[in-house]
Amino acid sequence: MAEMGHKSRPAFLRVPPGFPSPRSSVSLIVQKYGGTSVGTPERIRNVARRILATQAEGHRIVAVVSAMAGVTNRLIELADEVTGEGQPTEREMDVLLATGEQTTIALTAMALNAMGAKAVSLTGAQAGIETDGVHTKARISNISPAGVHGLLDDGYIIILAGFQGKTADGSITTLGRGGSDLTAIAMSAAINADLCQIYTDVDGVYTCDPRVVPEARKIEEISYDEMLEMASSGTKVMQSRSVEFAKKFGVVFEVRSSLNENPGTIVREETMSMEAVVIRGVSLERAQAKVTIAGVRDLPGTAGKIFGAVAEANILVDMIVQNVSKTGITDISFTVHRDDVSKAEAALLPVLATLGEGATLEAQDGIAKLSVVGIGMRSHSGVAAEMFRALAEAGINIEMISTSEIKITVTLAEDQIDAAAKVTHAAFGLAE
Amino acid sequence: MAEMGHKSRPAFLRVPPGFPSPRSSVSLIVQKYGGTSVGTPERIRNVARRILATQAEGHRIVAVVSAMAGVTNRLIELADEVTGEGQPTEREMDVLLATGEQTTIALTAMALNAMGAKAVSLTGAQAGIETDGVHTKARISNISPAGVHGLLDDGYIIILAGFQGKTADGSITTLGRGGSDLTAIAMSAAINADLCQIYTDVDGVYTCDPRVVPEARKIEEISYDEMLEMASSGTKVMQSRSVEFAKKFGVVFEVRSSLNENPGTIVREETMSMEAVVIRGVSLERAQAKVTIAGVRDLPGTAGKIFGAVAEANILVDMIVQNVSKTGITDISFTVHRDDVSKAEAALLPVLATLGEGATLEAQDGIAKLSVVGIGMRSHSGVAAEMFRALAEAGINIEMISTSEIKITVTLAEDQIDAAAKVTHAAFGLAE
Numbered sequence: 001m002a003e004m005g006h007k008s009r010p011a012f013l014r015v016p017p018g019f020p021s022p023r024s025s026v027s028l029i030v031q032k033y034g035g036t037s038v039g040t041p042e043r044i045r046n047v048a049r050r051i052l053a054t055q056a057e058g059h060r061i062v063a064v065v066s067a068m069a070g071v072t073n074r075l076i077e078l079a080d081e082v083t084g085e086g087q088p089t090e091r092e093m094d095v096l097l098a099t100g101e102q103t104t105i106a107l108t109a110m111a112l113n114a115m116g117a118k119a120v121s122l123t124g125a126q127a128g129i130e131t132d133g134v135h136t137k138a139r140i141s142n143i144s145p146a147g148v149h150g151l152l153d154d155g156y157i158i159i160l161a162g163f164q165g166k167t168a169d170g171s172i173t174t175l176g177r178g179g180s181d182l183t184a185i186a187m188s189a190a191i192n193a194d195l196c197q198i199y200t201d202v203d204g205v206y207t208c209d210p211r212v213v214p215e216a217r218k219i220e221e222i223s224y225d226e227m228l229e230m231a232s233s234g235t236k237v238m239q240s241r242s243v244e245f246a247k248k249f250g251v252v253f254e255v256r257s258s259l260n261e262n263p264g265t266i267v268r269e270e271t272m273s274m275e276a277v278v279i280r281g282v283s284l285e286r287a288q289a290k291v292t293i294a295g296v297r298d299l300p301g302t303a304g305k306i307f308g309a310v311a312e313a314n315i316l317v318d319m320i321v322q323n324v325s326k327t328g329i330t331d332i333s334f335t336v337h338r339d340d341v342s343k344a345e346a347a348l349l350p351v352l353a354t355l356g357e358g359a360t361l362e363a364q365d366g367i368a369k370l371s372v373v374g375i376g377m378r379s380h381s382g383v384a385a386e387m388f389r390a391l392a393e394a395g396i397n398i399e400m401i402s403t404s405e406i407k408i409t410v411t412l413a414e415d416q417i418d419a420a421a422k423v424t425h426a427a428f429g430l431a432e
Numbered sequence: 433m434a435e436m437g438h439k440s441r442p443a444f445l446r447v448p449p450g451f452p453s454p455r456s457s458v459s460l461i462v463q464k465y466g467g468t469s470v471g472t473p474e475r476i477r478n479v480a481r482r483i484l485a486t487q488a489e490g491h492r493i494v495a496v497v498s499a500m501a502g503v504t505n506r507l508i509e510l511a512d513e514v515t516g517e518g519q520p521t522e523r524e525m526d527v528l529l530a531t532g533e534q535t536t537i538a539l540t541a542m543a544l545n546a547m548g549a550k551a552v553s554l555t556g557a558q559a560g561i562e563t564d565g566v567h568t569k570a571r572i573s574n575i576s577p578a579g580v581h582g583l584l585d586d587g588y589i590i591i592l593a594g595f596q597g598k599t600a601d602g603s604i605t606t607l608g609r610g611g612s613d614l615t616a617i618a619m620s621a622a623i624n625a626d627l628c629q630i631y632t633d634v635d636g637v638y639t640c641d642p643r644v645v646p647e648a649r650k651i652e653e654i655s656y657d658e659m660l661e662m663a664s665s666g667t668k669v670m671q672s673r674s675v676e677f678a679k680k681f682g683v684v685f686e687v688r689s690s691l692n693e694n695p696g697t698i699v700r701e702e703t704m705s706m707e708a709v710v711i712r713g714v715s716l717e718r719a720q721a722k723v724t725i726a727g728v729r730d731l732p733g734t735a736g737k738i739f740g741a742v743a744e745a746n747i748l749v750d751m752i753v754q755n756v757s758k759t760g761i762t763d764i765s766f767t768v769h770r771d772d773v774s775k776a777e778a779a780l781l782p783v784l785a786t787l788g789e790g791a792t793l794e795a796q797d798g799i800a801k802l803s804v805v806g807i808g809m810r811s812h813s814g815v816a817a818e819m820f821r822a823l824a825e826a827g828i829n830i831e832m833i834s835t836s837e838i839k840i841t842v843t844l845a846e847d848q849i850d851a852a853a854k855v856t857h858a859a860f861g862l863a864e
Contacts (some may be wrong), residue, residue, distance in 0.1 A: 035607075036702070039512035041510060041514045042513075044514050045516070048514075075535070078535075078539055079538075079539065080471060081473035082473045082476050082477060082480075082539045082540075082542060082543040082544050082546070083543060083545075083546035084477070084540075085546070086546025086547070087546065088542040088545075088546070089542045089545040090542045091543065092538040092539075092542040092545065092552075092553055093538070093553070095534060095538035095541075095553050095555075096534075096535060096538035096539065097536065098534070099531040099534045099535050102527060102528075102530070102531045102534070103507070103510075103528060103531050106511075106524040106525070106527035106528035106531075107510055107514045107528065108514075109521065109524045109527075110511060110514060110515050110518075110520040110521045110524040110528075111514040111515060112655060113515075113521040114482075114514070114515035114517070114518025114519065114520070114521075114647075115518070116514060120523070120524075121523075121524055123527075124605075126602055126603075132570075139466065147602075170579075171557055171558075172555075193508075196694070215738070216749050218564060219504060249831075284458075331473070362541065429784065
């Protein structure tokens with residue numbers, strides 16, 4: 001990705017709008033509006049007004065838009081109807097789905113023009129977004145931003161189609177789930193944007209799900225790593241791949257609501273002050289199941305056999321826990337989504353037979369996961385102890401435990417997850 | 433248009449399917465399906481089956497498709513809603529409208545693939561169709577068919593988006609009314625297709641409108657010039673610009689129905705046998721009006737003033753008749769569509785004042801036009817006399833008369849047009 005920007009830009013250029021900033025410093029902002037934000041003509045006009053307001057603050061703007069809510073599903077229905085028993089070709093599925101964003105860019109650009117602005121739409125291909133050829137889930141391989149720069153220099157607001165690109169030989173591709181976020185982040189990197197704003201239907205990232213913990217606070221700033229761990233633990237504001245991309249290219253982004261004017265959560269490289277906070281947030285994930293293969297002889301290759309079989313069945317495995325015993329016999333447990341349990345069992349039965357006598361397979365749903373995340377825990381001991389103590393005092397039993405450098409995750413009974421989140425949130429003083 | 437084909441291909445290669453032809457001669461056929469033919473998923477599957485049947489006859493195929501019926505209107509509604517009082521930018525209108533055909537190409541290609549065929553979709557831009565930058569009514573400036581040839585050589589059926597292209601700098605353009613026909617004809621020229629089939633909801637070109645003259649016959653073969661004169665006289669099977677393009681590049685095309693298997697009408701360079709027929713058909717046009725400026729001094733520049741004013745008001749003028757009198761005072765009459773009469777009057781009033789005393793302006797609607805068309809009339813005298821005699825015998829009064837090399841047009845009272853068409857059709861023996 002030779003033409004992409006890198007992290008060398010000084011941090012003072014990255015002041016987000018709304019934050020105190022000298023009026024004279026014109027900055028380049030990438031905004032992203034999801035399908036709900038552009039779901040009706042009236043909402044598209046609202047988005048246009050918001051873009052105009054940002055421009056009026058003195059900024060240059062590239063706005064990435066998704067397909068209008070519902071459009072993608074209708075296109076998929078059409079594809080199912082014309083193919084009948086057959087399967088839609090993935091290349092053609094991309095040609096079809098790309099019309100959704102193309103419709104939105106045209107409507108948004110003409111709405112802006114009708115309001116007296118100077119706006120122009122670009123498809124992914126026109127904006128120089130090149131991908132590999134893996135249709136329906138392509139990866140961005142390069143962005144040639146010369147055209148975008150030229151239009152910005154000519155004073156245009158650019159309305160860019162999210163979710164799509166083209167291959168080197170000109171076929172239309174789409175980027176899969178979360179693709180519009182990725183477009184915004186990647187274009188921000190390519191054009192050295194000062195800030196990337198991801199507009200969504202939530203106000204930002206919270207210390208915990210406010211529907212579970214009413215005292216949860218919006219987080220002002222969070223590091224990429226914390227955001228990634230929060231995302232992988234169920235706080236699905238954004239797909240991990242977009243956050244990883246932002247981290248790799250040092251793109252500062254803000255998650256904020258398109259429904260109000262509140263500042264959102266800034267996601268960026270960690271700073272000294274971030275480390276002063278031990279725990280950034282608590283995240284939870286329901287509808288999990290635990291699969292345990294017990295009585296396995298502890299031989300090289302066993303885990304490979306097991307997870308090879310699970311991966312081949314296209315099942316997403318999350319926590320994996322193994323505890324080696326002194327007898328040379330061990331148990332391997334992992335969590336999957338509740339809906340994947342029977343698929344996992346079916347995939348593992350043939351493997352079980354090869355693991356020798358005494359090996360058993362057991363699955364149990366009704367499980368949930370609770371995680372605490374914070375880069376501050378790297379320099380603080382005792383976080384795990386504090387968490388376990390709080391849960392124990394509330395009479396909540398822990399089943400599996402797994403830790404990363406900045407995250408501690410436990411599984412527990414699903415019907416105790418709300419109580420567990422509340423006591424953990426309180427134990428780390430996150431409401432203050 | 434350096435890369436386009438020309439007329440040098442021997443005529444024997446242009447045998448249409450359905451006509452007796454040796455099974456061994458694989459030919460290259462361009463088909464065009466309009467919005468009604470692809471209006472529902474089930475109809476798209478029918479189109480796919482028809483394409484497969486053509487392939488099974490041993491042909492290679494490029495199929496040009498329009499937007500599904502109704503889609504374009506819905507997109508225009510959306511544009512009106514997002515722009516409110518304002519006007520949609522034409523560039524963005526093209527980006528928006530182009531999604532209509534893009535949706536159809538994807539659906540048609542995946543329908544074919546689901547039936548076991550090997551099909552691939554191309555947008556206008558991907559197919560190398562380059563246009564000027566006049567958005568919403570662009571003109572094709574060049575076609576680079578290398579990509580299309582490559583895919584055909586690889587055994588693909590190509591599903592091509594009609595109505596669209598791109599400018600040299602990559603903006604999406606649309607070709608305006610009749611644009612999909614034009615795409616089919618122009619691509620036929622560019623890839624040296626053996627035949628271009630225009631599928632529509634009529635069986636072909638008839639000697640007269642069968643709703644008016646029940647004995648009207650379908651014409652087997654017609655020359656480009658006759659087709660052009662028929663089109664300009666109200667038989668709107670195709671826009672003139674597509675026929676002119678076909679004539680310029682020697683593209684043989686067939687107008688036929690997508691609702692049945694009947695052979696249609698072949699349109700081609702005139703042949704000796706075509707000239708044996710004096711009159712090919714009778715065409716009629718209703719809802720006309722006559723505008724007369726009388727008492728005009730016959731000075732150079734007068735007609736220029738009059739039609740300059742009318743053209744500036746964007747009014748389509750059809751027949752123009754002027755008869756110079758010996759006194760140096762003349763009348764100029766022309767026909768316009770009924771709906772344009774008051775606009776024409778308003779445009780001409782300022783001009784009238786400059787034409788000197790005695791000049792008057794008069795408009796009259798309730799007029800219709802009747803034409804006989806045939807390249808054979810070039811070598812036969814007496815066609816006009818025969819037509820006027822037949823009309824007179826039926827008691828029908830003629831108002832204006834205008835002739836071209838292969839057409840005679842008269843205006844008459846609109847309520848007599850059906851009777852006039854019947855007697856003229858009979859007078860030239862067109863039912864036989």
